[in-house]
Amino acid sequence: MTTFMIFDWVGRQMPVFKWASACLNLKACLCLAVSRLVFFAVFLLEALPKYVCDDHSCAKGPIIKSDTVTILTMIVFALSNGWLSSVTMMKYSSCVTKxxxxxxxxxxxxxxxxxxxxxxxxxxxxxxxxxxx
Structure with a gap:
């Protein structure tokens, strides 16, 4: 959880650099946000045990067993969460005219x-x- 909070904060600071959000419009932000659903599947592969189809018993742990992959996945997920949420909040104000x-x-x-x-x-x-x- 600490990894997520730290890198989410770093991601929320990234829009300070104009190059990080200059090329995005709201549609691109939406596409990137929806593409983050891939992380959901990866987290399940890293956490849930693998089941053997024959006898429906739990095999020896999850499919992805690497702690390094898990931490790197969390870092990318947290960075994209902080960055996309901040950019979306800032860009949305341009849609409001009155x-x-x-x-x-x-x-x-x-x-x-x-x-x-x-x-x-x-x-x-x-x-x-x-x-x-």
């Missing part, structure tokens, strides 16, 4: 951010409970 709508847009962004955090927490519990013994 000053009055800016406050509403900020409220929507905050609600969506908190909803995503809540959904992620529920999803992690939903995955952890069936596999805990």
């Amino acid at each position: 000053k009055v709508d800016g406050s509403l847009a900020a409220n929507i962004q905050t609600f969506m951010l908190n909803s995503g955090l809540f959904a992620g927490g529920l999803l992690s519990l939903g995955i952890a409970v069936p596999f805990s013994k």
Whole structure:
């Protein structure tokens, strides 16, 4: 968890460098955010035990057993999380034309951010409970 928090913070600082977000528009941010779903599959391969199809018994641990791969995956995931969330929040303000709508847009962004955090927490519990013994 510490690895994620540190590199998420580093990712949130990356938009300070203009080259890091100059080439992205909102559609590119959306495509990158959706492509991050690959990490979900990789994390499952790193955490869940491999099952043998014949007798449905648990084999000797997960498919990906390397701690180095796990840490590198977490670093890339955290960097992309911090960077994409910051860039998306900054670029979204360019879509709002009226000053009055800016406050509403900020409220929507905050609600969506908190909803995503809540959904992620529920999803992690939903995955952890069936596999805990």
